Amino acid sequence: MLPPLAVVLFATAISLIFFWVPEDAEDPAQRIFYFHVPIALTSYACFGWGAWKALRVLWKRDHRADVESYVAIHQGTIFGALTLVTGSLWARATWGHWWLWSSRQLVLFLVLFLFYCAYFMLRFSVEPGPRRANLSAVYALFGVVLTPVSFLAIRLAEDFIHPTVFTRDGPQMTGSMFAAFCVSLAAMLTLFATFYSIELAGKRIDAQIRELREALS
Amino acid sequence: MSEKYVAAAYLVVFVAVLAYVVIIGTKLARLEAALAELVERVRARG
Numbered sequence: 001m002l003p004p005l006a007v008v009l010f011a012t013a014i015s016l017i018f019f020w021v022p023e024d025a026e027d028p029a030q031r032i033f034y035f036h037v038p039i040a041l042t043s044y045a046c047f048g049w050g051a052w053k054a055l056r057v058l059w060k061r062d063h064r065a066d067v068e069s070y071v072a073i074h075q076g077t078i079f080g081a082l083t084l085v086t087g088s089l090w091a092r093a094t095w096g097h098w099w100l101w102s103s104r105q106l107v108l109f110l111v112l113f114l115f116y117c118a119y120f121m122l123r124f125s126v127e128p129g130p131r132r133a134n135l136s137a138v139y140a141l142f143g144v145v146l147t148p149v150s151f152l153a154i155r156l157a158e159d160f161i162h163p164t165v166f167t168r169d170g171p172q173m174t175g176s177m178f179a180a181f182c183v184s185l186a187a188m189l190t191l192f193a194t195f196y197s198i199e200l201a202g203k204r205i206d207a208q209i210r211e212l213r214e215a216l217s
Numbered sequence: 218m219s220e221k222y223v224a225a226a227y228l229v230v231f232v233a234v235l236a237y238v239v240i241i242g243t244k245l246a247r248l249e250a251a252l253a254e255l256v257e258r259v260r261a262r263g
Contacts, residue, residue: 014227029219032226039230082233086226093222195237202244209251216258 002194009187016180029093032086037165038185040083040109042192044147046076047116049196051144054137066133067207069140071199073119075192080113108150115143 017034024030050072056065087106092098100106119139126132165171171178 027219029222031223035226035230078233078237082230085229089222089226089229093219191234195241198241202241202248205248205252209248209255212255213251216255216262 002190002197006187006190006194009183009190013180013184013187016176016183021176021180022174027094029090032090032093033165034180034184035188036083036086036090037181038188039079039086041185042188043076043079043083044151045189046072046079046192046196047112047140047144047147050076050140054140057133057137058141063130063133066136067203068200069137070123071196071203073116073140073143074199075196077113077116077120079188079192080109080116083109084113105150108146112143112146112150115146119143 013034017031021031021034050069053065053069053072056062057069087109088098091100091106119136122139123132123136126135165173171181173181
């Protein structure tokens, strides 16, 4: 059900972005927004989901949640890398720079991304078992604290280079732009759900095969 | 000029999704082979 839904949503999003939404006269590269922001929000959702599963590992001692937390963070890191790449391309087209170290929100997102990259180093430096599950869970919970900081930095930063589209007065865009954005966000979240369920199923089958192999040897 | 950056941004996402699907497909093929090997071993045991 999820993969066809993701395909339909992506096809709809692409059609709306390129054939329906009017081009921004001030910034022709603004079309990147329709993928860049949903990808960034999806990466936050992945990290949030990973932290929720990590909380279940520590709170309920649910060790099935350990692999769920890992897969969500893995997906979040992929979406995070795509946020950095698409953002960098947009920055180059609009600001004339691939990256601006003076922009706090960019640096904070990079810190968040690198923090989660280090999650994998920590996880794979510990032998599989409850200790690894607990350490990974604690790390994932620390990481999720950075997510609202990164999100709010776009609003609190003093440099005002990074555009702020969602303010207290609502989305600062036309109805067609907002519709395309919503479809694109739905497409990204569905893509995450699809990849999450496929990767998780693969991990679980892999674990069962290993158990079976040990039982047979 | 900015069109090439827009195209590059969408292409990067498309390539990443494609690469992910290929990697997952390869992993699933490996799991299928491992499962087939285990089935053979169980059958050989009688």
